[in-house]
Amino acid sequence: xxxxxxxxxxxxxxxxFGDALLATDIWANADGQILVGYNSLPxxxxxxxxxxxxxxxxxxxxxxxxLDKFTSFNLQGGHTTFTLVFKDYHWGMLFDTTKxxxxxxxxxxxxxxxxxxxxxxxx
Amino acid sequence: xxxxLVMVVKNVLIVDDEKPFxxxxxxxxxxxxxxxxxxxxxxxxxxxxxxxxxxxxxxxTDLRMPKMxxxxxxxxMSGQYPAIPVIVMTAYGTPAIEERLQxxxxxxxxxxxxxFNVLADMIFDALEAGSSPDRIHGVSLAAFLQLLEMENKxxxxxxxxxxxxxxLYFVKGVLMQAEVGKxxxxxxxxxxxxxxxxxxxxxxxxxVKKKSIGSPLAxxxxxxxxxxxxxxxxESVGEKEEKMDVKxxxxxxxxxxxxxxxxxxxxxxxxxxDGQSIAGYKSNPKAAALFNRMGKLLDNALQGGKLSxxxxxxxxxxxxxxxxMGMPLGDYQWGLLVDAKKAQLGLLMNVIIPDTIxxxxxALGV
Numbered sequence: 001x002x003x004x005x006x007x008x009x010x011x012x013x014x015x016x017f018g019d020a021l022l023a024t025d026i027w028a029n030a031d032g033q034i035l036v037g038y039n040s041l042p043x044x045x046x047x048x049x050x051x052x053x054x055x056x057x058x059x060x061x062x063x064x065x066x067l068d069k070f071t072s073f074n075l076q077g078g079h080t081t082f083t084l085v086f087k088d089y090h091w092g093m094l095f096d097t098t099k100x101x102x103x104x105x106x107x108x109x110x111x112x113x114x115x116x117x118x119x120x121x122x123x
Numbered sequence: 124x125x126x127x128l129v130m131v132v133k134n135v136l137i138v139d140d141e142k143p144f145x146x147x148x149x150x151x152x153x154x155x156x157x158x159x160x161x162x163x164x165x166x167x168x169x170x171x172x173x174x175x176x177x178x179x180x181x182x183x184t185d186l187r188m189p190k191m192x193x194x195x196x197x198x199x200m201s202g203q204y205p206a207i208p209v210i211v212m213t214a215y216g217t218p219a220i221e222e223r224l225q226x227x228x229x230x231x232x233x234x235x236x237x238x239f240n241v242l243a244d245m246i247f248d249a250l251e252a253g254s255s256p257d258r259i260h261g262v263s264l265a266a267f268l269q270l271l272e273m274e275n276k277x278x279x280x281x282x283x284x285x286x287x288x289x290x291l292y293f294v295k296g297v298l299m300q301a302e303v304g305k306x307x308x309x310x311x312x313x314x315x316x317x318x319x320x321x322x323x324x325x326x327x328x329x330x331v332k333k334k335s336i337g338s339p340l341a342x343x344x345x346x347x348x349x350x351x352x353x354x355x356x357x358e359s360v361g362e363k364e365e366k367m368d369v370k371x372x373x374x375x376x377x378x379x380x381x382x383x384x385x386x387x388x389x390x391x392x393x394x395x396x397d398g399q400s401i402a403g404y405k406s407n408p409k410a411a412a413l414f415n416r417m418g419k420l421l422d423n424a425l426q427g428g429k430l431s432x433x434x435x436x437x438x439x440x441x442x443x444x445x446x447x448m449g450m451p452l453g454d455y456q457w458g459l460l461v462d463a464k465k466a467q468l469g470l471l472m473n474v475i476i477p478d479t480i481x482x483x484x485x486a487l488g489v
Contacts, residue, residue, distance in 0.1 A: 044430070051424045055439065058420055062413040065442035072438040073421065076431035085440075097434075103469040 005120035006036045009113060013093070014038060016109055020099035022079070026091045026117075029053075041094065048083055048092050070110060084113055091117060133159040133180040133250055138170040138196065139212070140188040151239040152246075159246065167191025167199070174204055181249050183210040183233075183242075186274060194276065194325050197262045202283075202322030208249040209262050211270065212237065264321045265344050272296040272340050279326045284318035291315060292331040298340050300331040308335045309343065316347030317354065366488030372402035375482045379459075380404045382475055386465035388445060392457045392483060395419075401455070414449050414458035422451075436476060450480055453489040 006026060014021055025037035025045045032049035034040055052071065059066055073081045080100055084091040091113065095105075135152075139145050145163045152161050162177065164170035168191040173179065182200065186193035193211065200207060212233045233245060264282060268291070271278065275296035282289045289303040289311060301312035336343070372392060380387055391403035391411040398415040400406050417439075422432050432451075439447045444464055450457040457480070461471065 047424070047430065051421070054420055054424060055417070058413065058416055059441070062409065062416070064410075064413060064447075065445070067439060068442040068444070069440040070438075071440070073425070073433055074435045074437065075425070076434040079431070102472050106468050 001035075002120040003036060005116065009116045009120070010036060010038050012116075013109065013113065016104070017095070017100070020096050020101070021093065022096060023094040024092065026089055029088050029090060035089070044094070045090075045092060048081065049090060052083065052085065052090060069114065082110075084110065084117070086117060086121075089117075132157070134162055134177060135159045135181045135183060135246055135250075136162045136164060136170060136173055136177075136179045138164045138167065138182065138184040138188070138193070140165050140185065148237070148239075148242070152243065155243055155246075159250065167193065167196035170196055171199060174200070174207075179204075179207060181208050181210065181246060183212060183246070185212050186270065187213075194267075194271065194274075194278075197267060197270075198280070198323040198325045201262060201264075201267070202324075205320070205322075210242075210245055210249055211262075213274075264318065264323070265316060265347070267323060268298075268316070268340060268344065272298070277327065277329050279329050281324040281326075282315050282318065282321050283323075284321045287318065289315040289318075292329050294329050294331070294334075297334065298336050298343070299329070299334045300336060309338060312336055312343050313347055313350060316344055317351045319351075367401070368486045368488075369402060371486035372483065375479060375486060376402050376404045379475065379479055383461065383466065383471070386462045386467075388460040388462055390457070390459035392452075392455060392487075395454055395456055407460075410460060411458065414447070414456060417447075418449050418451055418456050421449075435480060448476070450476070452480070452484055452487060455483075455487055455489065457483055 010024060010026075013024060021038070023037070023039035023041050023044075025034045025040050025042075027034045027045045027049060029049060029052070032046040034042055034045055037045075052067070055071065056067055067085050070085060071081075071083045074097060075081065078097045080095045080097045080102075082093045082095065082105060137145060137148055139148075142165070145165070149161050149163060152159075159180070162173055162179065164173050166188040167184075170182065170184065171191070174182075182196075184193045184196055197209065197211075200209065210233055212235055233242060268280075271280070271293050273296065277294050277296075278292075280291045280293065282291065287303065289301065291298060291312065292300040298312065301308065301315060303311040303314050306314065338346075376390060376392070379390065387404065389403070389405045389407040389410055391400045391406050391414070393400045393411050393415060395415065395418065398412055400408065400411050403411075417437075418433070421437055426432050433449075436448055436450045440463060441447060444462065446461050446463050446466065446468075448459050448461070
Protein backbone atom coordinates (compact mmCIF):
# COMPACT_ATOMS: atom_id res chain seq x y z
CA UNK A 1 0.00 0.00 0.00
CA UNK A 2 1.27 3.46 -0.94
CA UNK A 3 0.95 5.41 2.33
CA UNK A 4 2.42 8.55 0.76
CA UNK A 5 -0.32 8.46 -1.83
CA UNK A 6 -2.96 8.04 0.90
CA UNK A 7 -1.59 11.05 2.79
CA UNK A 8 -1.62 13.02 -0.44
CA UNK A 9 -5.29 12.11 -0.93
CA UNK A 10 -6.09 13.36 2.55
CA UNK A 11 -4.20 16.61 1.94
CA UNK A 12 -6.20 17.11 -1.26
CA UNK A 13 -9.43 16.52 0.63
CA UNK A 14 -8.45 19.15 3.22
CA UNK A 15 -7.70 21.62 0.45
CA UNK A 16 -11.01 20.93 -1.33
CA PHE A 17 -13.20 21.32 1.72
CA GLY A 18 -11.26 23.67 4.01
CA ASP A 19 -12.93 24.13 7.36
CA ALA A 20 -16.00 22.13 6.28
CA LEU A 21 -13.88 19.01 6.86
CA LEU A 22 -13.65 18.38 10.62
CA ALA A 23 -11.87 15.02 10.61
CA THR A 24 -11.07 12.09 8.32
CA ASP A 25 -9.64 8.63 8.84
CA ILE A 26 -8.95 5.55 6.78
CA TRP A 27 -9.22 2.36 8.80
CA ALA A 28 -8.99 -1.39 8.27
CA ASN A 29 -12.28 -3.28 8.47
CA ALA A 30 -10.67 -6.21 10.25
CA ASP A 31 -9.75 -4.37 13.44
CA GLY A 32 -10.99 -0.78 13.01
CA GLN A 33 -7.41 0.53 13.40
CA ILE A 34 -6.58 3.79 11.63
CA LEU A 35 -3.99 3.79 8.81
CA VAL A 36 -3.89 7.51 8.05
CA GLY A 37 -5.99 10.47 9.05
CA TYR A 38 -6.48 14.12 9.85
CA ASN A 39 -7.83 15.18 13.27
CA SER A 40 -8.13 11.44 13.83
CA LEU A 41 -11.06 10.14 15.88
CA PRO A 42 -10.16 6.53 16.79
CA UNK A 43 -13.34 5.95 18.85
CA UNK A 44 -15.57 7.27 16.09
CA UNK A 45 -13.69 5.16 13.54
CA UNK A 46 -14.19 2.03 15.64
CA UNK A 47 -17.89 2.82 16.04
CA UNK A 48 -18.42 3.52 12.35
CA UNK A 49 -16.62 0.27 11.53
CA UNK A 50 -19.00 -1.57 13.84
CA UNK A 51 -22.05 0.18 12.35
CA UNK A 52 -20.91 -0.70 8.82
CA UNK A 53 -20.76 -4.35 9.85
CA UNK A 54 -24.25 -4.17 11.39
CA UNK A 55 -25.64 -2.49 8.27
CA UNK A 56 -24.07 -5.22 6.11
CA UNK A 57 -25.65 -7.92 8.30
CA UNK A 58 -29.07 -6.23 8.24
CA UNK A 59 -29.02 -5.87 4.45
CA UNK A 60 -27.99 -9.50 4.06
CA UNK A 61 -30.74 -10.73 6.41
CA UNK A 62 -33.31 -8.69 4.47
CA UNK A 63 -32.02 -10.20 1.21
CA UNK A 64 -31.00 -6.78 -0.12
CA UNK A 65 -27.85 -5.98 -2.14
CA UNK A 66 -24.80 -5.20 0.03
CA LEU A 67 -23.29 -1.76 0.61
CA ASP A 68 -21.34 -0.52 -2.36
CA LYS A 69 -19.76 2.94 -2.54
CA PHE A 70 -20.73 4.96 0.52
CA THR A 71 -22.86 5.66 3.57
CA SER A 72 -23.78 9.12 4.82
CA PHE A 73 -25.45 10.13 8.08
CA ASN A 74 -26.82 13.59 8.73
CA LEU A 75 -26.42 13.83 12.52
CA GLN A 76 -28.03 16.01 15.15
CA GLY A 77 -25.62 18.74 16.24
CA GLY A 78 -24.74 19.90 12.74
CA HIS A 79 -22.41 17.07 11.68
CA THR A 80 -22.52 14.86 8.60
CA THR A 81 -20.54 11.66 8.22
CA PHE A 82 -19.59 10.37 4.79
CA THR A 83 -17.87 7.00 4.58
CA LEU A 84 -16.45 5.42 1.47
CA VAL A 85 -16.74 1.64 1.48
CA PHE A 86 -13.90 -0.53 0.18
CA LYS A 87 -13.42 -4.27 0.35
CA ASP A 88 -11.08 -4.31 3.34
CA TYR A 89 -11.07 -0.64 4.36
CA HIS A 90 -13.32 2.33 5.10
CA TRP A 91 -12.58 5.98 4.57
CA GLY A 92 -14.62 8.06 6.95
CA MET A 93 -15.10 11.84 6.82
CA LEU A 94 -16.79 14.15 9.30
CA PHE A 95 -18.14 17.40 7.93
CA ASP A 96 -19.77 20.56 9.22
CA THR A 97 -23.27 20.12 7.76
CA THR A 98 -23.71 23.84 7.17
CA LYS A 99 -20.50 24.11 5.13
CA UNK A 100 -20.39 20.88 3.15
CA UNK A 101 -21.04 21.03 -0.60
CA UNK A 102 -22.69 17.65 -0.98
CA UNK A 103 -22.93 17.87 -4.76
CA UNK A 104 -19.19 18.47 -5.00
CA UNK A 105 -18.51 15.62 -2.61
CA UNK A 106 -20.79 13.08 -4.31
CA UNK A 107 -20.09 13.94 -7.91
CA UNK A 108 -16.47 15.11 -7.96
CA UNK A 109 -14.50 14.36 -4.82
CA UNK A 110 -15.85 10.92 -3.93
CA UNK A 111 -15.06 9.42 -7.38
CA UNK A 112 -11.53 10.96 -7.17
CA UNK A 113 -11.01 9.53 -3.68
CA UNK A 114 -12.19 6.08 -4.79
CA UNK A 115 -9.88 6.11 -7.79
CA UNK A 116 -6.91 7.42 -5.79
CA UNK A 117 -7.47 4.88 -3.02
CA UNK A 118 -7.48 1.97 -5.47
CA UNK A 119 -4.25 3.31 -7.01
CA UNK A 120 -2.65 3.50 -3.56
CA UNK A 121 -3.76 -0.05 -2.82
CA UNK A 122 -2.42 -1.48 -6.06
CA UNK A 123 1.15 -0.43 -5.27
CA UNK B 124 -36.50 44.07 42.44
CA UNK B 125 -38.62 43.32 45.50
CA UNK B 126 -39.68 39.76 46.05
CA UNK B 127 -42.79 39.34 48.14
CA LEU B 128 -43.08 35.90 49.77
CA VAL B 129 -46.57 35.00 50.83
CA MET B 130 -46.73 32.07 53.22
CA VAL B 131 -49.97 30.15 52.84
CA VAL B 132 -50.89 28.05 55.88
CA LYS B 133 -52.76 24.93 54.78
CA ASN B 134 -55.61 23.18 56.59
CA VAL B 135 -55.21 19.55 57.58
CA LEU B 136 -58.36 17.81 58.79
CA ILE B 137 -57.80 14.85 61.13
CA VAL B 138 -60.77 12.53 61.63
CA ASP B 139 -60.76 10.02 64.51
CA ASP B 140 -63.29 8.99 67.14
CA GLU B 141 -60.76 8.93 70.01
CA LYS B 142 -60.70 12.37 71.60
CA PRO B 143 -57.43 11.90 73.58
CA PHE B 144 -55.73 10.69 70.40
CA UNK B 145 -56.94 13.78 68.49
CA UNK B 146 -55.73 16.07 71.30
CA UNK B 147 -52.31 14.49 71.41
CA UNK B 148 -52.03 14.77 67.59
CA UNK B 149 -53.05 18.44 67.68
CA UNK B 150 -50.44 19.12 70.38
CA UNK B 151 -47.75 17.15 68.67
CA UNK B 152 -48.33 18.83 65.31
CA UNK B 153 -48.45 22.34 66.81
CA UNK B 154 -44.71 22.54 66.07
CA UNK B 155 -45.63 22.82 62.37
CA UNK B 156 -48.20 25.62 62.87
CA UNK B 157 -46.37 27.87 60.41
CA UNK B 158 -46.91 25.28 57.66
CA UNK B 159 -50.35 23.85 58.39
CA UNK B 160 -53.24 24.23 60.79
CA UNK B 161 -54.84 21.12 62.29
CA UNK B 162 -58.64 20.84 62.23
CA UNK B 163 -60.37 17.88 63.88
CA UNK B 164 -63.56 15.85 63.56
CA UNK B 165 -64.78 12.86 65.58
CA UNK B 166 -66.44 11.02 62.69
CA UNK B 167 -67.27 11.22 59.03
CA UNK B 168 -70.38 13.32 59.55
CA UNK B 169 -68.45 15.99 61.46
CA UNK B 170 -65.71 15.82 58.85
CA UNK B 171 -68.21 16.54 56.08
CA UNK B 172 -69.40 19.64 57.93
CA UNK B 173 -65.79 20.89 58.16
CA UNK B 174 -65.19 20.05 54.49
CA UNK B 175 -68.36 21.92 53.47
CA UNK B 176 -67.47 25.03 55.48
CA UNK B 177 -63.67 25.29 55.35
CA UNK B 178 -61.06 24.99 52.64
CA UNK B 179 -59.36 21.72 53.55
CA UNK B 180 -56.08 20.79 51.84
CA UNK B 181 -55.63 17.30 53.27
CA UNK B 182 -57.72 14.75 55.16
CA UNK B 183 -56.16 12.27 57.59
CA THR B 184 -58.79 9.74 58.58
CA ASP B 185 -59.33 6.61 60.61
CA LEU B 186 -61.51 3.92 59.02
CA ARG B 187 -63.49 2.62 61.98
CA MET B 188 -65.69 5.29 63.50
CA PRO B 189 -69.33 5.56 64.68
CA LYS B 190 -72.06 7.50 62.84
CA MET B 191 -70.19 7.75 59.57
CA UNK B 192 -67.00 5.70 59.17
CA UNK B 193 -63.90 6.33 57.08
CA UNK B 194 -65.21 4.37 54.09
CA UNK B 195 -68.37 6.44 53.89
CA UNK B 196 -66.30 9.59 54.25
CA UNK B 197 -63.88 8.50 51.49
CA UNK B 198 -66.78 7.51 49.23
CA UNK B 199 -68.42 10.89 49.77
CA MET B 200 -65.13 12.68 49.13
CA SER B 201 -64.64 10.77 45.84
CA GLY B 202 -67.71 12.57 44.48
CA GLN B 203 -67.58 15.91 46.26
CA TYR B 204 -63.90 16.51 46.97
CA PRO B 205 -61.94 14.31 44.55
CA ALA B 206 -58.92 16.63 44.51
CA ILE B 207 -58.24 16.57 48.25
CA PRO B 208 -55.42 14.15 49.12
CA VAL B 209 -56.09 11.57 51.81
CA ILE B 210 -54.04 9.76 54.45
CA VAL B 211 -55.71 6.66 55.90
CA MET B 212 -54.87 5.57 59.46
CA THR B 213 -55.73 2.16 60.78
CA ALA B 214 -54.86 0.16 63.85
CA TYR B 215 -55.42 -3.10 62.03
CA GLY B 216 -52.73 -2.98 59.41
CA THR B 217 -50.09 -5.60 58.72
CA PRO B 218 -46.82 -5.15 56.84
CA ALA B 219 -48.40 -7.00 53.90
CA ILE B 220 -51.39 -4.66 53.87
CA GLU B 221 -49.11 -1.64 54.15
CA GLU B 222 -47.02 -2.84 51.22
CA ARG B 223 -50.11 -3.40 49.07
CA LEU B 224 -51.47 0.04 49.86
CA GLN B 225 -48.15 1.77 49.23
CA UNK B 226 -47.94 -0.07 45.90
CA UNK B 227 -51.25 1.48 44.89
CA UNK B 228 -49.40 4.78 45.12
CA UNK B 229 -52.58 6.80 45.03
CA UNK B 230 -52.93 7.70 48.66
CA UNK B 231 -51.02 7.49 51.89
CA UNK B 232 -51.45 4.92 54.58
CA UNK B 233 -50.41 5.06 58.23
CA UNK B 234 -50.50 2.41 60.87
CA UNK B 235 -51.42 3.19 64.45
CA UNK B 236 -49.82 3.91 66.89
CA UNK B 237 -48.45 6.89 65.01
CA UNK B 238 -45.09 8.58 65.35
CA PHE B 239 -45.38 12.37 65.07
CA ASN B 240 -42.39 12.82 62.81
CA VAL B 241 -43.60 10.06 60.44
CA LEU B 242 -47.07 11.59 60.33
CA ALA B 243 -45.61 15.09 59.80
CA ASP B 244 -43.41 13.85 56.94
CA MET B 245 -46.39 12.16 55.33
CA ILE B 246 -48.51 15.29 55.71
CA PHE B 247 -45.83 17.37 53.99
CA ASP B 248 -45.54 14.77 51.19
CA ALA B 249 -49.30 14.62 50.70
CA LEU B 250 -49.66 18.42 50.71
CA GLU B 251 -46.88 18.71 48.17
CA ALA B 252 -48.45 16.00 45.98
CA GLY B 253 -51.81 17.70 46.38
CA SER B 254 -50.45 20.88 44.86
CA SER B 255 -49.05 19.06 41.83
CA PRO B 256 -51.40 19.38 38.85
CA ASP B 257 -50.09 16.15 37.30
CA ARG B 258 -51.04 13.91 40.15
CA ILE B 259 -54.23 12.00 40.79
CA HIS B 260 -55.50 13.16 44.14
CA GLY B 261 -57.90 11.73 46.69
CA VAL B 262 -58.54 8.04 46.93
CA SER B 263 -58.59 5.84 43.85
CA LEU B 264 -61.24 3.20 43.25
CA ALA B 265 -58.60 0.45 43.28
CA ALA B 266 -57.25 1.56 46.66
CA PHE B 267 -60.75 1.85 48.08
CA LEU B 268 -61.62 -1.70 46.95
CA GLN B 269 -58.46 -3.06 48.55
CA LEU B 270 -59.39 -1.34 51.79
CA LEU B 271 -62.85 -2.93 51.69
CA GLU B 272 -61.25 -6.33 51.21
CA MET B 273 -58.71 -5.82 53.98
CA GLU B 274 -61.29 -4.56 56.43
CA ASN B 275 -63.58 -7.53 55.61
CA LYS B 276 -66.46 -5.23 54.74
CA UNK B 277 -69.93 -6.39 53.72
CA UNK B 278 -71.40 -3.73 51.49
CA UNK B 279 -72.76 -2.63 48.13
CA UNK B 280 -70.58 -0.08 46.42
CA UNK B 281 -72.15 2.05 43.72
CA UNK B 282 -69.60 3.52 41.31
CA UNK B 283 -70.43 6.34 38.91
CA UNK B 284 -68.23 7.73 36.15
CA UNK B 285 -69.03 9.80 33.07
CA UNK B 286 -72.72 8.86 33.02
CA UNK B 287 -72.12 5.17 33.71
CA UNK B 288 -73.15 3.36 36.88
CA UNK B 289 -71.96 0.05 38.25
CA UNK B 290 -72.33 -1.94 41.46
CA LEU B 291 -69.84 -4.07 43.34
CA TYR B 292 -71.03 -6.45 46.04
CA PHE B 293 -68.76 -7.46 48.93
CA VAL B 294 -69.43 -10.00 51.68
CA LYS B 295 -66.83 -9.99 54.46
CA GLY B 296 -64.29 -8.39 52.15
CA VAL B 297 -64.86 -10.88 49.28
CA LEU B 298 -66.00 -9.51 45.93
CA MET B 299 -69.09 -11.62 45.18
CA GLN B 300 -70.72 -9.97 42.21
CA ALA B 301 -70.50 -6.92 39.94
CA GLU B 302 -72.95 -5.45 37.50
CA VAL B 303 -73.04 -2.72 34.89
CA GLY B 304 -76.48 -2.60 33.29
CA LYS B 305 -77.16 -6.11 32.04
CA UNK B 306 -73.53 -7.19 32.22
CA UNK B 307 -72.67 -9.13 35.37
CA UNK B 308 -69.82 -11.01 37.00
CA UNK B 309 -66.13 -10.68 36.23
CA UNK B 310 -66.73 -8.86 32.93
CA UNK B 311 -68.61 -6.11 34.77
CA UNK B 312 -65.97 -5.98 37.53
CA UNK B 313 -63.19 -5.61 34.94
CA UNK B 314 -65.13 -2.82 33.30
CA UNK B 315 -65.76 -0.89 36.52
CA UNK B 316 -62.17 -1.05 37.79
CA UNK B 317 -60.94 0.67 34.62
CA UNK B 318 -63.14 3.73 35.18
CA UNK B 319 -61.57 6.96 36.28
CA UNK B 320 -62.92 10.13 37.90
CA UNK B 321 -65.29 7.97 39.90
CA UNK B 322 -67.82 8.98 42.52
CA UNK B 323 -68.67 6.25 45.01
CA UNK B 324 -71.56 5.52 47.35
CA UNK B 325 -71.38 2.81 49.99
CA UNK B 326 -74.24 0.97 51.68
CA UNK B 327 -73.57 -1.56 54.41
CA UNK B 328 -75.99 -4.12 53.03
CA UNK B 329 -75.46 -6.78 50.40
CA UNK B 330 -78.31 -8.72 48.82
CA VAL B 331 -75.99 -11.03 46.87
CA LYS B 332 -75.45 -14.43 48.47
CA LYS B 333 -73.87 -16.40 45.64
CA LYS B 334 -70.30 -15.72 44.54
CA SER B 335 -70.14 -15.15 40.77
CA ILE B 336 -66.59 -13.84 40.54
CA GLY B 337 -63.85 -16.47 40.55
CA SER B 338 -60.70 -14.34 40.42
CA PRO B 339 -59.34 -12.64 43.54
CA LEU B 340 -59.72 -8.85 43.71
CA ALA B 341 -55.97 -8.25 43.28
CA UNK B 342 -56.03 -10.15 39.96
CA UNK B 343 -59.05 -8.22 38.74
CA UNK B 344 -57.33 -4.95 39.60
CA UNK B 345 -54.12 -5.97 37.84
CA UNK B 346 -56.03 -7.03 34.73
CA UNK B 347 -58.00 -3.79 34.96
CA UNK B 348 -54.77 -1.76 34.99
CA UNK B 349 -53.56 -3.68 31.95
CA UNK B 350 -56.80 -3.06 30.05
CA UNK B 351 -56.69 0.62 31.04
CA UNK B 352 -53.09 1.00 29.82
CA UNK B 353 -53.95 -0.74 26.56
CA UNK B 354 -56.98 1.50 26.07
CA UNK B 355 -54.91 4.62 26.76
CA UNK B 356 -52.30 3.50 24.23
CA UNK B 357 -54.99 2.87 21.59
CA GLU B 358 -56.55 6.26 22.27
CA SER B 359 -53.16 7.92 21.90
CA VAL B 360 -52.58 6.17 18.54
CA GLY B 361 -56.13 7.11 17.51
CA GLU B 362 -55.53 10.76 18.38
CA LYS B 363 -52.35 10.77 16.32
CA GLU B 364 -54.15 9.17 13.38
CA GLU B 365 -56.93 11.75 13.66
CA LYS B 366 -54.34 14.51 13.39
CA MET B 367 -52.88 12.88 10.31
CA ASP B 368 -54.00 14.02 6.87
CA VAL B 369 -53.64 10.84 4.79
CA LYS B 370 -55.02 12.48 1.62
CA UNK B 371 -52.33 15.12 1.90
CA UNK B 372 -49.68 12.44 2.45
CA UNK B 373 -50.77 10.61 -0.69
CA UNK B 374 -50.67 13.91 -2.57
CA UNK B 375 -47.10 14.52 -1.40
CA UNK B 376 -46.03 11.04 -2.51
CA UNK B 377 -47.66 11.51 -5.93
CA UNK B 378 -45.87 14.81 -6.37
CA UNK B 379 -42.56 13.21 -5.31
CA UNK B 380 -43.07 10.41 -7.86
CA UNK B 381 -43.67 13.02 -10.57
CA UNK B 382 -40.53 14.99 -9.59
CA UNK B 383 -38.25 11.96 -9.50
CA UNK B 384 -39.76 10.10 -12.45
CA UNK B 385 -38.34 6.62 -13.04
CA UNK B 386 -35.44 7.36 -10.67
CA UNK B 387 -37.85 6.61 -7.81
CA UNK B 388 -38.00 2.86 -7.23
CA UNK B 389 -40.15 2.75 -4.11
CA UNK B 390 -41.11 4.97 -1.18
CA UNK B 391 -43.14 4.51 1.99
CA UNK B 392 -44.07 6.43 5.12
CA UNK B 393 -44.69 4.16 8.09
CA UNK B 394 -45.25 4.17 11.85
CA UNK B 395 -42.10 3.11 13.71
CA UNK B 396 -44.12 1.24 16.36
CA ASP B 397 -45.52 -1.40 14.00
CA GLY B 398 -43.73 -0.78 10.69
CA GLN B 399 -47.09 -0.46 8.91
CA SER B 400 -47.11 1.75 5.81
CA ILE B 401 -49.40 4.81 5.91
CA ALA B 402 -48.73 6.06 2.40
CA GLY B 403 -46.41 4.97 -0.37
CA TYR B 404 -45.51 4.65 -4.04
CA LYS B 405 -44.81 1.18 -5.41
CA SER B 406 -45.04 0.18 -1.76
CA ASN B 407 -42.58 -2.48 -0.80
CA PRO B 408 -43.29 -4.00 2.64
CA LYS B 409 -39.93 -5.78 2.58
CA ALA B 410 -38.11 -2.48 2.02
CA ALA B 411 -40.24 -0.72 4.66
CA ALA B 412 -39.39 -3.45 7.18
CA LEU B 413 -35.69 -3.08 6.31
CA PHE B 414 -35.85 0.71 6.66
CA ASN B 415 -37.57 0.34 10.00
CA ARG B 416 -34.87 -2.02 11.25
CA MET B 417 -32.13 0.18 9.83
CA GLY B 418 -33.49 3.30 11.54
CA LYS B 419 -33.56 1.55 14.90
CA LEU B 420 -30.11 0.03 14.34
CA LEU B 421 -28.55 3.41 13.54
CA ASP B 422 -30.21 5.16 16.47
CA ASN B 423 -29.11 2.46 18.91
CA ALA B 424 -25.59 2.20 17.52
CA LEU B 425 -24.94 5.95 17.25
CA GLN B 426 -26.40 6.88 20.61
CA GLY B 427 -24.93 3.79 22.29
CA GLY B 428 -21.56 4.99 20.99
CA LYS B 429 -22.25 8.42 22.50
CA LEU B 430 -22.71 10.09 19.12
CA SER B 431 -25.79 12.12 18.24
CA UNK B 432 -28.63 10.34 16.51
CA UNK B 433 -29.72 10.79 12.90
CA UNK B 434 -31.09 14.29 12.28
CA UNK B 435 -32.71 14.69 8.87
CA UNK B 436 -31.57 11.59 6.97
CA UNK B 437 -29.19 8.74 6.33
CA UNK B 438 -28.11 7.47 2.94
CA UNK B 439 -26.64 4.11 1.87
CA UNK B 440 -25.31 3.32 -1.60
CA UNK B 441 -26.04 -0.30 -2.47
CA UNK B 442 -24.41 -2.72 -4.89
CA UNK B 443 -27.18 -2.61 -7.55
CA UNK B 444 -26.53 1.15 -7.83
CA UNK B 445 -29.54 2.10 -5.76
CA UNK B 446 -29.50 4.62 -2.96
CA UNK B 447 -31.44 3.87 0.18
CA MET B 448 -32.49 6.98 2.08
CA GLY B 449 -34.23 7.03 5.47
CA MET B 450 -35.70 10.08 7.18
CA PRO B 451 -36.77 9.84 10.86
CA LEU B 452 -39.93 11.84 11.64
CA GLY B 453 -40.59 11.25 15.34
CA ASP B 454 -42.98 8.28 15.63
CA TYR B 455 -42.84 7.84 11.85
CA GLN B 456 -40.20 7.32 9.19
CA TRP B 457 -40.01 8.01 5.53
CA GLY B 458 -37.86 5.87 3.31
CA LEU B 459 -37.08 5.78 -0.39
CA LEU B 460 -35.02 3.77 -2.80
CA VAL B 461 -33.74 5.63 -5.84
CA ASP B 462 -31.81 4.58 -8.91
CA ALA B 463 -28.40 6.27 -8.44
CA LYS B 464 -27.82 6.49 -12.20
CA LYS B 465 -31.10 8.26 -12.90
CA ALA B 466 -31.49 10.47 -9.82
CA GLN B 467 -30.19 14.01 -9.76
CA LEU B 468 -28.66 13.82 -6.31
CA GLY B 469 -28.15 17.60 -6.02
CA LEU B 470 -31.82 18.25 -6.70
CA LEU B 471 -32.85 15.39 -4.44
CA MET B 472 -30.68 16.42 -1.48
CA ASN B 473 -31.07 20.17 -1.67
CA VAL B 474 -34.64 20.66 -2.82
CA ILE B 475 -36.81 17.58 -2.93
CA ILE B 476 -35.86 15.97 0.40
CA PRO B 477 -36.04 19.13 2.58
CA ASP B 478 -39.33 20.28 0.98
CA THR B 479 -40.88 16.84 1.22
CA ILE B 480 -39.86 16.41 4.88
CA UNK B 481 -41.57 19.72 5.74
CA UNK B 482 -44.74 18.73 3.87
CA UNK B 483 -44.84 15.21 5.39
CA UNK B 484 -44.35 16.56 8.91
CA UNK B 485 -47.24 18.95 8.40
CA ALA B 486 -49.50 16.16 7.08
CA LEU B 487 -48.52 13.85 9.95
CA GLY B 488 -49.15 16.59 12.50
CA VAL B 489 -45.66 16.19 14.01
